[in-house]
Amino acid sequence: MSYNIHQQVFALSAASNILSACKGTQQALQSKLNSALQPAITNAGIGDWTVVWGPQVWKSNSASATTGPDRVWYIARNPSASFGDVSYDTYVLAVAGTAQGSLENISIDAYVNRVVDFNDWVETGITNPPEQATTVDQAKPYVAYGTATGISTLLTVGNAAKQTIIDFLATIPPTSRLIFTGHSLGGALSPTVALALLKAGLLKNAPGNVFTYPTAGPSPGNGPFAALFASAFPLISDGPASYQMWNGNLANTLDIVPLAWGIDSLRSIPTLYGKLPFIPAVIVGAIVNGAIDRATESGLGYVSLQGQTFSGATPTTPQTVKAFIQIALREHTLAYASLIGAPLVPPLCKPASSTEQARGLPILGGLYQAHLEAMEMERLDKEGE
Template sequence: MSSLNIHQQVFGLSLASNMLTAGKGTEAELQGQLNLELQRTISNQIGNWTVVWGPRVWKSEPNDADSGPDRVWYIAHNPFARFGDRIHNTYVLAIAATADHSKENLAINTTVDKVVDFNGWVEAGITTAPEEASSVDQTKPYIAYGTAAGISTLLTVPSPAGQTIIDFLATIPPTSRLIFTGHSLGGTLSPTVALALLRAGLLKNAPGNVFAYPTAGLSPGNGPFATLFAENFPLISDGPVAYQAWNGNIANTNDVIPHLWDIDTLNAIPTLYGTLPPFLNTVARVIVNCLINAANSSGLLYVPLQGRTFSTAAPDTPQTLSELFQTITQEHIAAYELFIATPSITLLHERASSMEQAKNLPVLQGLYKAHLEGNETAEKLDKEGA
């Protein structure tokens, strides 16, 4: 029996979906690597969980050997998962975060200027390709087009064995528990796909047995969507520590990523780590203004999903681009592993530097570009700490 509580185990399964996050290779190469290592890693580090669907590695350009995975997801099963003092037959669908070398992931994260009518899509059939809404009714739930496109892949691409997750979920006992989880991009997709499947009537499980456990997710949609999610997935506090909750985004207050795409929280980003040096402050404000313009051009007001927050010790104020990259990646990744206290999952490829990782975080892409283009002021800051 694992010494980890159920939330730590679920977060560990979420982390395991990211074993390829730093990798490059064709779809077949990456698929083969994960097939060999995923189950072994889960058994050694998390507990009595068995991979029963997938894993599935998907790339929009499957033969491109110089890019990473665009989507990774799998389902694990534990017939004796302990929830407090009770045992439940449990399935977990884990969805990977943004990979270091995936342009497609960046597009999904940042395509918020176009939106999809969530109810209309569900009614039309969520296995059909999402369509951009031609107009917006502020009283109805909408999600970002990028989020909908990401979900479409999860729902329609089969496992290597030829079975979609919809087909598989139709076979599990209706009395079992089902948890949707993921970090960052996975923290945006996992609660949204859970709600889509539930509203489409494709889950046999009783609503009280279906949970979401997103971490560090971005806001997927507007206020009516956040309300619809809360109505179908009430927030459940399951212990005294912030991570011990179901159906809410677990977010570090010092992590910039959960600040997307709500306008108020976006505006808070430039001062999140104290008063930045003038150049960094100017660039941060320019980037945030671009993000705000993208969100506003959607015609929506993006609203975060319900959740619980925690705070790490206040980091030192970054003085250079390098320090800013390091702080943001630390607060977005390692801080969660430390707080939830789940064993670190060994990656199958060496992780890129914090600067390389930064290029796939939407809030950092402008900073990363400035660094690569050799902006003289940026270089001066890096060298002199000015």
């Protein structure tokens, strides 16, 4: 079967997440990914893609064997990728989303209440650690501190040969095409790192040969940041289907994650799947209110990046928090795969439960924790009878 360029890029994005449910030390996870990534891409049957940088696994606590990877990213190349009628030497930088056992990724979500002045960071050097802004000028572009720290890792951590992506991208011919992609957290990090590299003058391919293809990403920053991104990466419609575009976030209207972190969009979450029963409504409402408080504390008005949306069939209203999580996870993962029609790239490890994939995701991570606590209370009640 032949896959179009968007399906190929989405499959490469999916391949960055094959460690998502795995736990282990950084060294163990790195070894596992080194062995599995290229075969996974080859077996997907998406064309002549070869891993040319990385893959790189990074953990804030590299020695921990009980947590998952905090960051995974790699670059693949196809010397003749078809973009309709024309083929290009093409590189894809794929950034993984939230791993289920990553504590650092949970903290990224928590840090939407702190912000970084994007222009100041670029001007002082994006290889320097981002610094939290002490004041906010609403006319300037800002990104969440968590997002900035996430892309700082992508920019400064080198591969086994100590070569960073900045070093590698400097070797790409200007005539080659370069695509930044990622899903979920990767859907926020990949367009942001692309813009940071572009504004820092580190992409000699820019502007005509550089594209972004984020999917299901939460908003990385405020309105001026979204406007800056749109001016640097104009939205390109590239086919009849909603997923056939460049430089815009592809978002399912029934997916909770892209609704973070705009206040109005967050407020729509409790009734997204219909009117919930009383107890689930209280729990979902409380988690959402906490997210709204964090976003408000930032002093920003978070605004989603430009893009396209799609909608599937409206799900049956969930009657429990667990059912709410399961629907939300389906809308965050399988709905995109179904729309795009890319080949599935199987994970290397299976999650412990059907709801564990929610760990670390915006809103859903809090609901997952509430679900676990409710189960524990139920167990203790039964023991006390």
